[in-house]
Amino acid sequence: MKDIPTILDRYVAASNAHNPARLSACFSPDAVVRDEGKTYRGPAEIRGWKEDVTKRYKITNTPLDYEWQGETLAARMRVEGNFPGSPAELTYLLEFRDGLISSFRVA
Secondary structure (H helix, E strand, O other), X not given: OOOOOOHHHHHHHHHHOOOHHHHHOOEEEEEEEEEOOEEEEHHHHHHXXXXXXXXXXXXXXXXXXXXXXXXXXXXXXXXXXXXXXXXXXXXXXXXXXXXEXXXXXXX
């Protein structure tokens, strides 16, 4: 079994600290994020996405489990915040390159 990349710990810590700058640094320069029916590409758009999500929801993530599906890591999280249905269990589908997140999708 593959190890869980340490960048995921940094992502969760930055997200839970509500620090969009630190969080966006977890992504590769050409990373793609898909969330709430929208797509964000590159550092500026990803930081804007996280600033918006942080402002609206103030979410925190608690990792529950991880499963590799080929090159994609399915990370099941307990997500709590200021949104209808909180808390919720969500699965983040992540891919990595050069020690950073290159693809992030909320399933």
